[in-house]
Amino acid sequence: LNGVKKRVKRHLSVPEKKHWHIDRISPYFEKHGAVIIYSEERFECRISNIIKNSDFHEFSIEKFGSTDCSCISHLHKIKNVTYSDRLEILKKIGTLILKSIVTENKEFEIQLVRK
Numbered sequence: 001l002n003g004v005k006k007r008v009k010r011h012l013s014v015p016e017k018k019h020w021h022i023d024r025i026s027p028y029f030e031k032h033g034a035v036i037i038y039s040e041e042r043f044e045c046r047i048s049n050i051i052k053n054s055d056f057h058e059f060s061i062e063k064f065g066s067t068d069c070s071c072i073s074h075l076h077k078i079k080n081v082t083y084s085d086r087l088e089i090l091k092k093i094g095t096l097i098l099k100s101i102v103t104e105n106k107e108f109e110i111q112l113v114r115k
Contacts, residue, residue, distance in 0.1 A: 008034045021064060022075075045069050047093050051076045054089055 007020075012034060014026045037043060048071050051057060056078040065074030078089070 004036055004038075008036060044074055045071050048074045048076065050092050051078065051089060054078070054092070056081050056085060056089060 011020070011022050011026070012031050015023050018024050044065075048066070052060060052072065058077045058079045060073035060077070061075045062073055066072065078086070
């Protein structure tokens with residue numbers, strides 16, 4: 001678990017040494033934090049599809065973060081929208097994840113990592 005936190009902290013910074021794909025684009029966007037969900041189920045594809053299919057989706061970077069699945073991408077640009085619109089996206093994602101975990105009685109842990 002500690003390794004994941006270290007990797008997320010790295011992704012939230014702008015590292016000098018470029019190792020991950022995200023390291024190359026880090027300097028070009030603002031990052032506020034991340035949510036880490038430890039669970040038996042991988043939610044990244046479901047979350048990616050919610051964002052991709054939202055009214056706020058602008059474009060995706062093909063195969064970014066999704067080379068091990070059938071998703072188009074796990075990196076999406078959302079339109080310049082209001083803070084409340086961004087909260088709507090987060091609410092949809094949160095509802096989906098919590099519903100899945102609770103109804104399927106899965107073990108999970110959620111942590112917030114701030115920059």
